[in-house]
Amino acid sequence: MNNILVPQTGFTGKHLTGEKIDKAVRKISDLSSIFNDEAAFAAAPPDKIVYEVESYLPVKDGTTGGLFFGITHLHPGMVGNEYFMTKGHFHKLADRGEFYWGIEGEGMLILMDKNRKTWAEKMYPGSLHYIDGYIAHRTANTGSGIFSFGACWPSDAGHDYDIISQHGFSKILVEENGTPVLIDRVKD
Ligand SMILES: [Fe+2]
Numbered sequence: 158m159n160n161i162l163v164p165q166t167g168f169t170g171k172h173l174t175g176e177k178i179d180k181a182v183r184k185i186s187d188l189s190s191i192f193n194d195e196a197a198f199a200a201a202p203p204d205k206i207v208y209e210v211e212s213y214l215p216v217k218d219g220t221t222g223g224l225f226f227g228i229t230h231l232h233p234g235m236v237g238n239e240y241f242m243t244k245g246h247f248h249k250l251a252d253r254g255e256f257y258w259g260i261e262g263e264g265m266l267i268l269m270d271k272n273r274k275t276w277a278e279k280m281y282p283g284s285l286h287y288i289d290g291y292i293a294h295r296t297a298n299t300g301s302g303i304f305s306f307g308a309c310w311p312s313d314a315g316h317d318y319d320i321i322s323q324h325g326f327s328k329i330l331v332e333e334n335g336t337p338v339l340i341d342r343v344k345d
Contacts, residue, residue, distance in 0.1 A: 166213055171260055171305055173211040173228055181210045183244070185236075190322050191244055193329050193342060194237030206232055207241045216312050223312030230305045231264060231298040238331040242267070245295025245326065249315025252290035256309045259284040263300035265330055265337055269293040275328040277339050280306055293321060297330050299337045 166175035186203035208231045216223035234241040245267070248255075257266060259280040266286050269275040270293075278286055280296065288294050298304035328339045 166215075168226075168228075171228070173213055173226070175213075177213060177215070179212045179214060181212070182206055183208050183210075188244065191242070191325075192236040192239050193325070194239065197237030197239075201236050205234070207234065208232060208243055214312070218312065219315065220312045225310050225312050225314075227308045227310075228260070228305060229296065229308065230303050231262075231296060232303060233298050233301050235332065238333070240265075240297040240299055240330055240332065240337065242297035242330070243295045244318055245293055245321045246316045246318050247293045247320060248290065248310075249317045250311075250313055251317075253311045253314035254290050255288045255294070255311075255314065256307075257286040257288060257294070257296070258307045260305040260307055262298065262302050262304035264304040264306065265297045265299050267295050267297060267326060267328075267330055267339070269326045269328075273327040275326045275339065277330065280304070293326065295321070295326070297337075299330075299332075 166177055185201045185205045192198045208229055210227055210229050212227040214225050231241055259282050261282055264280040266278045266280050271291050325342055329342045330337055330339055
């Protein structure tokens with residue numbers, strides 16, 4: 158025993174490898190009340206995969222001072238004129254920040270502050286995004302292929318999905334004439 162260890166977890170640049178990686182799949186049927194166009198959502202195939210997440214959670218969820226690492230692969234697609242996107246969340250410990258970075262494909266990071274002011278940042282291979290605390294975040298695939306991005310966040314941050322699933326973001330990202338545009342969400 159020479160005290161030199163071989164890591165049991167790897168990062169290939171696009172995928173996490175090793176036995177300790179958690180994998181999750183989100184299908185259309187897992188994303189009710191996320192998309193604005195309810196008729197288009199009801200008509201979409203429920204088993205269609207919208208995104209897959211690979212996570213390395215080396216400490217127990219909620220641990221102070223630890224870090225989590227994840228890679229998300231968003232599939233291309235639309236529900237109505239809205240791009241496929243992640244659920245979006247605030248952090249449960251709301252002051253916790255997070256890094257995102259683009260790996261492959263084209264996407265958008267959609268951000269909203271506590272006062273429901275919403276804006277977006279383009280994501281592409283090599284783009285780096287610091288998400289401050291108290292900012293809700295979600296991503297959308299605006300390209301024609303897989304959009305993959307990385308994330309690193311504090312292990313005590315947690316996820317608060319409730320506010321977003323109940324009230325959404327104040328703006329939605331839609332395709333207009335082939336271009337992504339952030340527009341006010343029209344309430345029902
Ligand atoms: Fe987050």
